[in-house]
Amino acid sequence: MKFIIYILIVLLSFSIHINAKEKTINELVDMIAGMNDTKMQYFFWVKDNNAYLASTKKDDVSLRVWYYTQSRKWQPIHNAGAFDGFSEAVKSFRDVAQNKNEETITFSSIIDGSLRGTALEKAKLIENTTINIGWYFWVQNGNAFLFKKINDNEIKIWYYTIPDKKWQPIHNAGAFDGYKKAPKTLESTSFNPLQGTLSTGNAIPINDSNEGIEPEIKTATYKLTFKATWNSSTHPKNFPSNPHFSPLIGGLHNDKTSIWKSGGISSLGMKSMAETGSVSSITRSMKSDKNINRIIKGSLLSPSPKQISLNFEVSSDYPYLSIVSMLAPSPDWFIGVNSLKLLDNENNWINDKTISLKLYDAGTDSGTLFNSSNIATNPQEAIKELTDKSNTDFEDGKPFVGEFILIKQ
Secondary structure (H helix, E strand, O other): OHHHHHHHHHHHHHOOOOOOOOOOHHHHHHHHOOOOOEEOOEEEEEEOOEEEEEEEOOOOOOEEEEEEOOOOOEEEEEOEOOEOOEOOEOOOEOOEEEEOOOOEEEEOOEOOOOOOHHHHHHHHOOOOEEEEOOEEEEEEOOEEEEEEEEEOOEEEEEEEEOOOOEEEEEEOEOOEOOEOOEOOOEOOEEEEOOOOEEEEOOEOOOOOOOOOOOOOOOEEEEEEEEEEOOOOOOOOOOOOOOOEEOOOEEEEEOOOOOOOOOOOOOOHHHHHHHHHOOOHHHHHHHHOOOOEEEEEEOOOEOOOOEEEEEEEEEEOOOOEEEEEEEEEOOOOEEEEEEEEEOEOOOOOEOOEEEEEEOOEEOOOEOOOOOOOOOOEOOOOOOOEEOOOOOOOOOEOOEOOOEEEEEEEO
């Protein structure tokens, strides 16, 4: 839901000036209790971390569509007037069909010449696809509310708080954004997808306050499979004999630390791992970091291609996974993931995740061949995706050398 938060901060500028007075949950629920067929004004969805917003026009049939840009603005991409500094978008899809009963929107092909630049790029991501509407949003007397439908008889509702710009659970929603979970505070809720309207029953008063509390700690077990695909066919240039990967090493941590990151400087432990495959130094470093509560170790993978698997348990107070392995032989090249959060936007464990693995240069050795002699980089350089088309096949870390496959057990 974090990604949704940032999107909706900007979305609010579409239509309202929000009431900034702090309210209790009972006060907020009273505002929406007893609603009768309140029309939802906007709905939106997220596809591959790209956010889209749609709204029906006055005829309640034609759809307007916007894309959320990196500069936190909404760019019209279909049937929408000029907005946020962007020019209007004419009809860009040959057909946009909303199935209100199924809560889906189907986009046909793009009309040639109707879009260009980023608008065209982002429109292509939803071209010839059917998306599920995930979230509904409405404004009532200067106050903003968000709900998500779980099933025909259950929804979750949040309120947008000012000035901290957070989403506070107020009905049937788990602890989030520093706020405690909200029980069922409405006797009933009913959403009519055909009409796009929400109705609510009477409020159920609770003993509430605005004090935030930490979410309850929960755990999960994952199977991690490292599927190495690096071979002489995928990466033929100067391919070495004895291709392998050093033992996997990593940790589960909170958001106050990181083991490595692209653009950062390798620690001594990362340097040792990337240059020699040794995990002793990086293990000692992780053990001394109070923000890491569990160390993960895997076996040597040899030869490549091959795959290995391991299981680990993770807790919700340390939900980030970072893990690395040296590609060997090499000067200081490695694969890995950095701070992958295993909780989704609603604080639930993700079921599965596949990460295509790029190759990184640790910035500690200036060798250019897999079997280069040691050439210390002085001064040390930042970690970056490997690019060396002269001596290898790699450019911006690709072609990929394998996959990490995570499956919740």
